[in-house]
Amino acid sequence: MNVGIFGANGRMGRVLIEALQENDSSELTLATVRSDSAWVGMNVGELAGIGKLPVSCVGVDAADAASVEVMIDFTLPAAFEDNLAWCVANQKPMVIGTTGLSDAQLSALNEAATQIPIVFAANYSVGVNVMLALVRQAARALGQTADIEITEAHHRFKQDAPSGTALAIGQSIADELGRDLKECAVFGREGKEPPRDHKTIGFATVRGGDIVGEHTALFADIGERLEVTHKASSRLTFARGAVRAANWLKDKAPGLYSMSDVIGLENMQ
Structure with missing residues (x-):
């Protein structure tokens, strides 16, 4: 080829x-x-x-x-x-x-x-694409009661935030739950805010050093939480x-x- x-x-x-x-x-x-x-x-x-x-x-x-x-x-x-x-x-x-x-x-x-x-694709890692399938399963089982947050970290030179992979994770979860990501995504919190809306999907971004790429989807319920994480080293x-x-x-x-x-x-x- x-x-x-x-x-x-x-x-x-x-x-x-x-x-x-x-x-x-x-x-x-x-x-x-x-x-x-x-x-x-x-x-x-x-x-x-x-x-x-x-x-x-x-x-x-x-x-x-x-x-x-x-x-x-x-x-x-x-x-x-x-x-x-x-x-x-x-x-x-x-x-x-x-x-x-x-x-x-x-x-x-x-x-x-x-x-x-x-x-x-937002990410060509096989592991990340397995993660996209796993978060859909987690959303199906936990999404009606758990609060959902997505965190990502990349090197200092990355220009778009959140990363395309983080957005793809959020989109997979939103699709599974029948939500519009454009309507339910929260990209930043500061100061005093009302209590968290359960139907939102939060995003947090870190930029620093030479981090290749780290992504975590957090499903946090009362009494337990599930985290699905992928870390790339190269x-x-x-x-x-x-x-x-x-x-x-x-x-x-x-x-x-x-x-x-x-x-x-x-x-x-």
Whole structure:
């Protein structure tokens, strides 16, 4: 499987280079950066710190669509629409891990999925996707009486808050309980407030140091509480999941797929 990366010079882009190099079922054949980037011409292996490889970074405007079968995008929302349009124009399947997308960008993603196959997930860790299934089960059993809070922690450089994964956890719980997350989410508390509304879902965010990613869903009832937690210690976890999704996309029909589809978690929902 010939795979390309948008934003190869980014934090996740570099880890994706490493993940593709260690994967026997795929090969990195295209690595793009901004057309005006100083990274144009840089060898991808040297960029990722794993030794020289037979691919160098090219500007998006010079990308050779014929060299790839699928593209992976973990860039920023500012670059997302151009990357999506490139894949649609060239009929290339796409794995998307960009978070913090606007409603308009999500609408564009859904429209693109009518023309090309897309895997879109807030988190490509297998463990996190198992967690999404587990919190639905917990919500089904405890959600009518327990108070629900979601906490997440990431490195100091992460720009969106709460994280896309935290929102995905909240959405899974809200869906199971028949609630509208936009209506029931609480993203901050300060000062004196009325007693907690049982039907709300709270979010708390921590940013600091080099924390890769930690998420906890808390179901707190009178007399007991359940916590479902996932902790990532390496970005390779996410990159390996994205590469797995890229390989899974081969020969798929146009449509919007999730990591649940990729790893077959339907029976856990």
